[in-house]
């Protein structure tokens with residue numbers, strides 16, 4: 402078991418960031434370009450150069466992000482994700498009555 406104060410690993414940072422980015426894309430917002438792992442950021446700059454951001458619509462942005470995540474997956478020899486499943490995987494947050502979804506149906510009191 403890891404000590405709570407241990408430095409975060411590249412894997413932990415990546416997993417948390419992809420979760421943030423996909424949730425953000427699924428809920429229609431902007432994509433941050435700051436990334437605190439230099440090796441990853443340098444590689445991702447190349448990925449972005451070859452795959453310019455497409456954010457004409459919610460769906461286009463989600464599909465673009467899925468595609469660039471797959472480019473990174475391929476370079477790390479990780480499984481390729483089926484992008485038609487991106488909304489099922491990332492479209493909702495796990496909170497009561499969808500109260501924490503930006504486009505949720507619940508009314509806050």
Ligand code: FAD
Nearest residue numbers: 412415416418419440441444445467468470471473482487
């Ligand atoms: P992750 O890749 O973190 O994915 C998390 C979850 O997202 C998966 O469990 C799956 O459910 C889902 N998912 C997977 N693929 C997709 C997809 N295409 N679309 C939608 N959902 C998907 N690591 C390096 O070692 N070198 C690098 O150069 C590097 N560059 C990175 C660049 C960026 C911008 C980011 C955010 C991360 C980078 N990482 C890099 C980290 C790496 O991509 C992984 O996040 C890390 O290795 C943990 O992998 P994981 O197997 O937990 O799944």
